[in-house]
Amino acid sequence: xxxxxxxxxxxxxxxxxxxxxxxxxxxxxxxxxxxxxxxxxxxxxxxxxxxxxxxxxxxxxxxxxxxxxxxxxxxxxxxxxxxxxxxxxxxxxxxxxxxxxxxxxxxxxxxxxxxxxxxxxxxxxxxxxxxxxxxxxxxxxxxxxxxxxxxxxxxxxxxxxxxxxxxxxxxxxxxxxxxxxxxxxxxxxxxxxxxxxxxxxxxxxxxxxxxxxxxxxxxxxxxxxxxxxxxxxxxxxxxxxxxxxxxxxxxxxxxxxxxxxxxxxxxxxxxxxxxxxx
Numbered sequence: 001x002x003x004x005x006x007x008x009x010x011x012x013x014x015x016x017x018x019x020x021x022x023x024x025x026x027x028x029x030x031x032x033x034x035x036x037x038x039x040x041x042x043x044x045x046x047x048x049x050x051x052x053x054x055x056x057x058x059x060x061x062x063x064x065x066x067x068x069x070x071x072x073x074x075x076x077x078x079x080x081x082x083x084x085x086x087x088x089x090x091x092x093x094x095x096x097x098x099x100x101x102x103x104x105x106x107x108x109x110x111x112x113x114x115x116x117x118x119x120x121x122x123x124x125x126x127x128x129x130x131x132x133x134x135x136x137x138x139x140x141x142x143x144x145x146x147x148x149x150x151x152x153x154x155x156x157x158x159x160x161x162x163x164x165x166x167x168x169x170x171x172x173x174x175x176x177x178x179x180x181x182x183x184x185x186x187x188x189x190x191x192x193x194x195x196x197x198x199x200x201x202x203x204x205x206x207x208x209x210x211x212x213x214x215x216x217x218x219x220x221x222x223x224x225x226x227x228x229x230x231x232x233x234x235x236x237x238x239x240x241x242x243x244x245x246x247x248x249x250x251x252x253x254x255x256x257x258x259x260x261x262x263x264x265x266x267x268x269x270x271x272x273x274x275x276x277x278x
Contacts, residue, residue: 001255006180009194013182014175016190022074022165023091023220025107026050029070033193033214040200049227050216054200055209062208063233066199067225068192068240069218072185075141075166077106080155084148086115088166089141092219097138103169104146109159114169115148189218192240208235222265236272 001009021029033052037044044054052070073092080086086106099117106113119139146166148155155161167173168185175184182191196212203210211232216224229237243258245251251258259273 009198010175010177010182012194012197013184013187013191016193017173017175017184017186018170020105020107020112020167020170021071021186022076022107022167023071023217024050025165026071026216029193029214033070033197036197037200042200047228047231049224051224051228052214052216053228054212056200056203056206056212058206058208058210060208062235063211064208064236064238065211065213065228065232065234066196066238066240067213067215067228068196069189069216069222069224070193070214071217071219071224072167072188072190073219074168075104077146077160077162077164077166079162080152080160081145082152084115084150084152084155086146086148086155086160086166088117088144088146091165095138096141096144099168103171104166105169106146106148106158106160107165107167108155109161109164111158113148113150113155113158113160114171115146117144117166118147119144188242189240191242195240236269238272238276 015032016029019029019032030046030050030052034044034046037052037054042054042056044052046052071092073090073094075088075094076091078087078089096117096119101117101119103114104117106115120143148160150158150160173185175182184190193214196214200212211234213225213228215222215228218224225239243249243251243260245253257276259276260268261270261273262268
C-alpha cells in the first residue's frame with residue numbers, strides 16, 4: 001500500500017472512530033454510513049435489527065455478503081446517584097483498567113454529557129478500599145463511577161438514566177498515527193468498516209449480488225448479523241474483523257488477510273476458506 005493509500009485509510013478510520021456507536025445506540029454512525037453510501041449512489045437501507053445494508057447487483061444468480069460490525073464496546077448506566085455520580089457496568093468486553101481514569105461521553109436521550117471515569121484517590125493507606133486495587137487485583141466496574149458534577153435534575157433533563165450508554169470521550173478518542181500504524185480506541189471494528197466502505201467505492205459489477213453489511217449489536221451477541229442471515233438467502237458470507245497479533249496465535253504481521261478456522265462462536269467453513277486461499 002502506498003503512502004497516499006495509507007493517508008486515505010487513516011482519515012477514513014479516524015472519521016469512523018469519532019462517530020460513537022455503543023451497542024444498541026448506534027444512530028451516530030448509522031447516519032454517517034447511510035449518507036456516505038447515498039453519496040456513492042448505492043442502494044442502501046437499515047433493517048429492523050439496526051444493520052446498515054448496501055446492495056451491489058451482480059451479473060449472475062446468487063448472493064454473497066461481506067460484514068463488519070459497526071458497534072463498539074463501552075458501558076451502560078446502572079444507577080444515577082447523588083452529586084452527579086453514576087454507577088456503570090460493562091457493555092461487551094469492556095474493562096475499566098483498559099480505559100483508565102479519564103473522559104467518557106454519556107449518550108443521553110437529549111444531550112451528550114462528558115464525565116470522568118473515576119477510581120478513587122490514589123493517596124491511600126492500608127485501610128482504604130483502593131489499596132487492594134493498587135497492589136492485588138484489577139479495578140472492576142463495581143468499584144468505579146462516573147463523576148459528572150451535574151445535579152440529578154440536570155442529568156434527567158439531558159436524558160441520562162439507567163440504560164444510557166457510556167463510551168470513551170471524543171476528547172481522547174481521536175486516533176494517532178505511528179508511521180504506518182494507527183493507535184486508537186474502537187479499531188474493533190471501525191477499521192473493518194473502513195474496508196467495507198472501500199469495497200462500496202471499488203466494487204461496481206460483481207459476479208453475483210453482493211451485500212455489504214455494517215452489522216449492529218455484534219459486541220453483545222452478534223445480534224445484527226444473525227438477523228440478517230436468517231432473513232437473506234446467501235451462498236457465502238465473509239466477516240471482516242481485526243485479529244490478535246500475540247505469541248499464542250500463529251499469525252504473521254503483514255498486509256495479507258488472516259483466515260480463521262475457529263473462534264469463540266464456533267468453526268468456520270473450510271470450503272470457503274479454501275476458495276479464499278486460492
